Amino acid sequence: MKEKKAHHHGNLRAALIEAGMELLQSGGPAALSIRKLAAKAGVSHAAPAHHFPNLKALRTALAIDGFKMFTQSMEDQLAKVDNDPRRRILAAGRGYLYFAKENAGLFNLIFGGTELETDNQELEEAAERAYGVLQMIAAPIERGEKASPNGNESNELMIWSLIHGLSGLMLTDKSGLIDADHIDTIFESILPPLRFKT
Amino acid sequence: MKEKKAHHHGNLRAALIEAGMELLQSGGPAALSIRKLAAKAGVSHAAPAHHFPNLKALRTALAIDGFKMFTQSMEDQLAKVDNDPRRRILAAGRGYLYFAKENAGLFNLIFGGTELETDNQELEEAAERAYGVLQMIAAPIERGEKASPNGNESNELMIWSLIHGLSGLMLTDKSGLIDADHIDTIFESILPPLRFKT
């Protein structure tokens, strides 16, 4: 409970991440700067250097947390449904779409081409865990009759592309087709008929 | 043919756009700056002000050109196929995916949440024309049996989400699933079976 002591913030790393989330939300990835984060965390602008070597590392840390929130959002929705495979796909999609809608800046940080650390193992793991959820819900789908060059991965990629694409289009809707308030209904209406393994 | 005269570049607006395309390609949306564009176009850094009021206007102009290239890329592929509706969807998808692959920076500028001018009519029109292509190729798809809350738009949005999502995932591939060199084959393998109107 030693919050707000003079020196020794005690939790600065977490406070910087939180400040970063707020900045992402209000101004997108381009609004992130070490000095703004420090100010938001109530600390001098040289302080973050003790926790992050540079801005890219900070962005990467935000992206890692982003992937975790993202996985969590899908799992939250999955926890609410039974084992029907189609309903599970719809639930995970809802989680994905809700995450994108509620965290547009973070979504853009992760997927909008912002430069992040390459070969960051924690980032890769967090991304793989998110991908694992999609993989899991796509597993029961019956393979098509045509032999695909991608083997079993086609179904995962089809589901993922569909959800990911709808998320992206929702965030920069140039078509006026997408009402973010009913995004889950929209997803339901574009999910093609699927056959599942028995 | 009065290129390279001392004053009066003659074509500075176009030269700035071209320089912007190169910067986008090499450094992404964050690398764009008026001073760098001016330098690349071989002109003092105050010169662009005569053509663009500010950086956002310049970014918007790049985005407009981006949408046009993007539409063109789909039409180029459509011109190569016959009238079979599924082959037309595959062709337009190829065009979309090629555009994204060849112009990653531009794709991220348009869809990555970068701030652009709102209420720019030219931008809206260019986006609508791109969307029109998708609309056209999706039109022959038979509606599903379930009444959709989106009416006829579901098929367009399904196709668009699928293509758009695959493009985005290709550009930031955290899964290792997507081999950009065979992106058209991958798209073919994830396009679900469709029934077409007779």
Add this chain to the structure above:
DNA sequence: TGTACATCAGTGAACGCGCGTTCACTGATGTAC
């Protein structure tokens, strides 16, 4: 064809700003004894 002149598209200097990073420093914390 020639001249006067308005307009336009550049130049280059200057401005203030926010940025990341470095540095010597200092106060708080934790540990050895």
Add this chain to the structure above:
DNA sequence: TGTACATCAGTGAACGCGCGTTCACTGATGTAC
């Protein structure tokens, strides 16, 4: 429990840089006559 001390996480000043924008200017272009 008390003291000495190493370590750690902050401060605040300073740096150089690239940025957008403004400004008076000037040279080139195009037009009226």
